[in-house]
Amino acid sequence: MMVAGVRVLVVDDQALVxxxxxxxxxxxxxxTVVAEAADGDAAVxxxxxxxxxxxxxxxxxxxxxxxxxxxxxxxxxDGTDPGSAVSRPRxxxxxxxxxxxxxxxxxxxxxxxxxxxxxSPEHLVGAVRTVAVGDALLAPSITRRLVERFAAPRSEVTxxxxxLARLTARETDVFRLVARGMSNAEIAADLIVSEATVKxxxxxxxxxxxxRNRAQVVVLAYESGLVxxxx
Numbered sequence: 717m718m719v720a721g722v723r724v725l726v727v728d729d730q731a732l733v734x735x736x737x738x739x740x741x742x743x744x745x746x747x748t749v750v751a752e753a754a755d756g757d758a759a760v761x762x763x764x765x766x767x768x769x770x771x772x773x774x775x776x777x778x779x780x781x782x783x784x785x786x787x788x789x790x791x792x793x794d795g796t797d798p799g800s801a802v803s804r805p806r807x808x809x810x811x812x813x814x815x816x817x818x819x820x821x822x823x824x825x826x827x828x829x830x831x832x833x834x835x836s837p838e839h840l841v842g843a844v845r846t847v848a849v850g851d852a853l854l855a856p857s858i859t860r861r862l863v864e865r866f867a868a869p870r871s872e873v874t875x876x877x878x879x880l881a882r883l884t885a886r887e888t889d890v891f892r893l894v895a896r897g898m899s900n901a902e903i904a905a906d907l908i909v910s911e912a913t914v915k916x917x918x919x920x921x922x923x924x925x926x927x928r929n930r931a932q933v934v935v936l937a938y939e940s941g942l943v944x945x946x947x
Contacts (some may be wrong), residue, residue: 722748724769729755729777733774737840738752746845756779756782756784760789771806775809783822786827789805810830828853890903895936
């Protein structure tokens with residue numbers, strides 16, 4: 717999957733990590749690293765200046781951490797208008813910890829997914845291309861453990877049954893399959909419909925449930941108990 721002209725901002729407090737990611741990404745003809753930042757403050761400032769399509773965001777940094785930077789870029793929590801949904805970057809959380817509560821909080825804030833810092837070059841490039849076209853990136857090897865630890869069904873869930881009841885029966889089917897990490901093409905094959913139909917359903921689901929992206933579909937599915945780990 718290649719997306720023309722993907723612009724990337726790399727955010728990490730370690731210069732070697734930033735340099736390594738830049739080298740890997742700029743070896744690709746369709747990806748450009750427009751800037752680097754060493755902390756959250758610089759990330760917010762540079763993202764607004766350069767308007768990247770994708771931000772690779774470290775979480776644990778001195779000063780403003782990556783979680784707060786993610787909130788400011790996606791939700792305008794600094795009191796400014798973050799702009800239209802089109803102008804907001806897609807954020808991929810970078811972490812050295814495969815069970816980090818900050819990662820889950822970042823997904824709730826609207827991040828498009830997460831990667832461990834020891835990701836292979838091929839997977840890093842693939843991740844950037846995946847989120848650039850609007851898909852969620854949830855590493856299969858650790859998604860189940862993440863939701864089991866941080867999104868176990870609670871007595872008080874974020875969304876009540878009335879919220880999910882806004883979905884039609886077919887949208888609920890699509891919702892469950894998106895929550896299991898399936899792509900539009902995989903969902904289309906499973907439901908025996910066209911990929912365009914699936915895209916329409918996904919857009920309707922996001923709108924009805926006031927969600928930013930597919931990653932938040934996953935978070936809501938587990939929080940609400942509609943999908944359970946291991947089911």
